[in-house]
Each structure stands twice: as structure tokens, then as C-alpha cells.
Amino acid sequence: MTDPFSPLAHAARHAEAYRRRIARAETTPVDSYAQVLARFAGPLPESGGDGVAIIEELVAAAEGGIRATTAPRFFGWVIGSSHPTGVAADWLTSAWGQNAANVLAAPAASVAEQVAIGWLLDLLGLPSSASVGVVTGATVANFVCLAAARSEVLRRVGWDVESDGLFGAPEVRVLIGADAHATVFSGLKYLGLGARRVRTVATDDLGRILPADFEKALGEYSGPTIAVAQSGQICTGAHDPFAQIAPLATAAGAWLHVDGAFGMWANASAELSHLTAGIELADSWATDGHKWLQTPYDCGFAIVRDGEAHRRAMAISASYLTPASDTERDPSTYVPELSRRARGFAVWAMIKQLGREGIAAMVEQDVAVARLMAAGMAKIEGVELVCEAELNQFMVRFGAGQSDEEGDRLTLATVEQVQADAAAFIGSSQWRGRWVMRVSVCSVATTPEHGAMTVEAVRAAWEKVRIRG
Ligand SMILES: Cc1ncc(COP(=O)(O)O)c(C=O)c1O
Known part of the structure; x- marks a missing residue:
């Protein structure tokens, strides 16, 4: 049995390693629900365990199923980056x-x-x-x-x-x-x-x-x-x-x-x-x-x-x-x-971490990145900008000039491809009854370079969908 307080530092070490890794290399989990379930599941424990070993087991079971929402190229829903100081x-x-x-x-x-x-x-x-x-x-x-x-x-x-x-x-x-x-x-x-x-x-x-x-x-x-x-x-x-x-x-x-x-x-x-x-x-x-x-x-x-x-x-x-x-x-x-x-x-x-100026700068940078991404995606052939980025959200659709139904199919296929390629994460939504790829920029970690890389990831995913037909 380890000291009852040891799990604290142990978890902190894992957390820091995870955040350093995610900040450098975007990865989105590929494990299925069933795979993660297989790791977590087991009979109800009859007796207690060792704290450090439990934390080790938790990390091993969970990490393949952690969505990289804190990563700089995460553009799904509207999710902030859980800043390390706030986490601490x-x-x-x-x-x-x-x-x-x-x-x-x-x-x-x-x-x-x-x-x-x-x-x-x-x-x-x-x-x-x-x-x-x-x-x-x-x-x-x-x-x-x-x-x-x-x-x-x-x-x-x-x-x-x-x-x-x-x-x-x-x-x-x-x-x-x-x-x-x-x-x-x-x-x-x-x-x-x-x-x-x-x-x-x-x-x-x-x-x-x-x-x-x-x-x-x-x-x-x-x-x-x-x-x-x-x-x-x-x-x-x-x-x-x-x-x-x-x-x-x-x-x-x-x-x-x-x-x-x-x-x-x-x-x-x-x-x-x-x-x-x-x-x-x-x-x-x-x-x-x-x-x-x-x-x-x-x-x-x-x-x-x-x-x-x-x-x-x-x-x-x-x-x-x-x-x-x-x-x-x-x-x-x-x-x-x-x-x-x-x-x-x-x-x-x-609020102490970012300060008034840092908060304004983050919001402004996220809006600038959203506008840059919207402009970049609008230039890709076959991509239609559904709305400009007035703030940090915007939408695009794929298969410009094709029927609404075909546009829906191509849009959902491209969203799925972007997620599978795992260079960035972007989700889908409906707007006025049609499917769109919806981009949200809401992270202090996201820079214009991350935005530009993501435009390229979208271009590559759309190309794969087009070739596949
Ligand atoms: C406009 C708006 N209202 C409400 C919500 C719900 O917020 P929460 O998920 O934090 O409860 C959201 C979430 O994205 C939102 O965008």
C-alpha cells in the first residue's frame, strides 16, 4: 500500500505530461466506445485498492478515449481550453x-x-x-x-x-x-x-x-x-x-x-x-x-x-x-x-492569469483566426462559405453547385474525414435545415498558424472525399 497522499502528485505528473503532449501534437482518440468500455469494465471491487495503482489504471483506461479538447487545433462545439492555471x-x-x-x-x-x-x-x-x-x-x-x-x-x-x-x-x-x-x-x-x-x-x-x-x-x-x-x-x-x-x-x-x-x-x-x-x-x-x-x-x-x-x-x-x-x-x-x-x-x-488585456487579446485573436480560416476555406474549390465569421463561429458546406442532398452527404463525409485524419477536430451541425461543417475558435492556445494548418487539413479531407466520390 502506498501512502494515501501519493496519488495526488502521481495524478499531477500524468496531467502535466498529457497537456505537454497535446499542446505539441494534435491527436484525437480513435478508440471506440466499446474499446474504452472493455478497459473500464470489471466486476464490482470487493475490497479496496492501492491509490497510486488505481490512478495508473485510470490513466491507462481513459487516455485512448480522451477527446483532445484542450489542443490548439480543436474547433468543435464551443469549448475553451481548460487553461493549466485554472486546472491547477x-x-x-x-x-x-x-x-x-x-x-x-x-x-x-x-x-x-x-x-x-x-x-x-x-x-x-x-x-x-x-x-x-x-x-x-x-x-x-x-x-x-x-x-x-x-x-x-x-x-x-x-x-x-x-x-x-x-x-x-x-x-x-x-x-x-x-x-x-x-x-x-x-x-x-x-x-x-x-x-x-x-x-x-x-x-x-x-x-x-x-x-x-x-x-x-x-x-x-x-x-x-x-x-x-x-x-x-x-x-x-x-x-x-x-x-x-x-x-x-x-x-x-x-x-x-x-x-x-x-x-x-x-x-x-x-x-x-x-x-x-x-x-x-x-x-x-x-x-x-x-x-x-x-x-x-x-x-x-x-x-x-x-x-x-x-x-x-x-x-x-x-x-x-x-x-x-x-x-x-x-x-x-x-x-x-x-x-x-x-x-x-x-x-x-x-482572471489573474490572463488579466483584462489578455482576455481581450485572446478573444480578438480567436476572432481573427476564425476570419482567416473562413477566408481560407472559402477559397477551396467546391467549398461554400455559409456565413462569414462575425465572431468566432462560422460554417462551410461542401459540394457547391450540387443538390442540397448531395451537399449534405459530402459535408458530413468531409467532417467525418477531418475527424478521422485527426490533424484537427471540427464538428457538424444543421443550419436552416441543411448540414454544415461548423467551426468554433475558442482557445487561448490557438494561433493563426493552427488556423492555417487546419484549412490545409480540411482541404486534404475534402480531396479524399471527392476522389472517393
Ligand atoms: C448560446 C449558447 N447558450 C447556451 C449554451 C449551453 O452552455 P453550457 O454547455 O455551458 O451549459 C451554449 C453552449 O454552447 C451556447 O452556445
């Missing part, structure tokens, strides 16, 4: 075993979170008085913000939803852009507002809400209303016209929520903040730390202008939970969970 802070979080429920249980975690969210509001150009819950990601952040919205729009018409629920409550109307992210609908489902029971607002060719239809929708109902806008459409990276729609929502007494999982980080850059103009006028905002702040998974922020509504929707009280004093802040007051990871340590560490 997160290891300490686990080692310290802090449960970020309240100040008494986790004093330093509560303080780190409070300081980090102050910095976050400053970085994102949001009101310094807004309240923030540090959650798992934008999915839960959307849910928390919509819970605060539901609480407040119903309170204004004399209904206490926290106490009395939704049965018999005045109807809450939800307006939402036609190209909203799927996870906003999850929030509506959890809150009893109904994913289908929404008024869909028309959008333009990049998925941006059309202000005229937004205004029309607001005029159709005079009762409690929540409007959901977006900063960073998942396929196009586009932003709703906040400066136009926020005053309309305010005039109609509606709560305006913004899902800004990655897009609102444009507001951290003086060069790009024109894209998010007016975003600070909203009532609530959901964003991620694990995307453009590069914290490790998981980390998101539910940001609410009206702290009272936020607390009403989330606060937990029990006799055994000593509340924080007036000058302190209990992290659990702003999130759905009582017990949870102390994510504030990694957020604090990552």
Missing part, C-alpha cells in the same frame, strides 16, 4: 474539499468567488451592483436567470411563485428568437413555462431577432412577459440588436434575458464591443467561464440586475445553515444547489 486551481479546490455552500463551511471559497465576480462584471461591462451565481454552465445560468425573471414578473402582478407555484398564476408570456440555443428551452421546461408555449420572434439570415417583430410580439400581450435574446448564436456567432430591443422591452415592462454563453465576451474587447452594443441594458445574462474565460469544466455565471429577484428565486434557508453576515456573501444564495464545487477559486485564478 481546480485541483486545489478538490484537494481542499471545500463545499461552497456558505461562508462558515468555506470562507476562502466564498471570498474568492465574491472578488472574482466583481472582476467579471467589470470585464463584461455589466452593472457592478448585479448579483451573480456561479453555476455549472450557461444551461443552468439560463435556468437561474429565467427563475429570477419568472419571480419578478409575477411579483409585479401580485403573485408569489416561490410560495404558491404556477397553478392559478397569471399567464407568463415568453418571447424568444427563432434561432435561440436549445438550452434556453431546457430552462423554460424546468420552470413550468413550457418549451412549446413561447411566442417565437422572427430572425434574420444570421439568426438575429428582428426588432419589428419583437415590438409586435410585445404588443400582443400586456401581462407578465419575459423576452429571451442572445449574444453569440451557436452557428453564426451573431448578436441580437440589444440597443434596439432593450428599450422596447423596458417600455413594455418585460424582463429581458440574454443568453451570452460565449458571445458576450466580445464586450471584454474594445475592438469587438460594438457587436454587443446595448447588452448592459438587459435584466439578466447567462454566460460561461469554461468557454472564453478558459476555466476548466464546469463553470458558468447567472448574472441578474435585480439581486432581490435572484435571491428570492434561489435562496435556501434552514436552521443549521448559519447565514452570512451583512458584509459577507453565501455562494449558495444565488444557485440551485446547496452543496457544490467552489468554482470561484478557478475563476479568480484565470
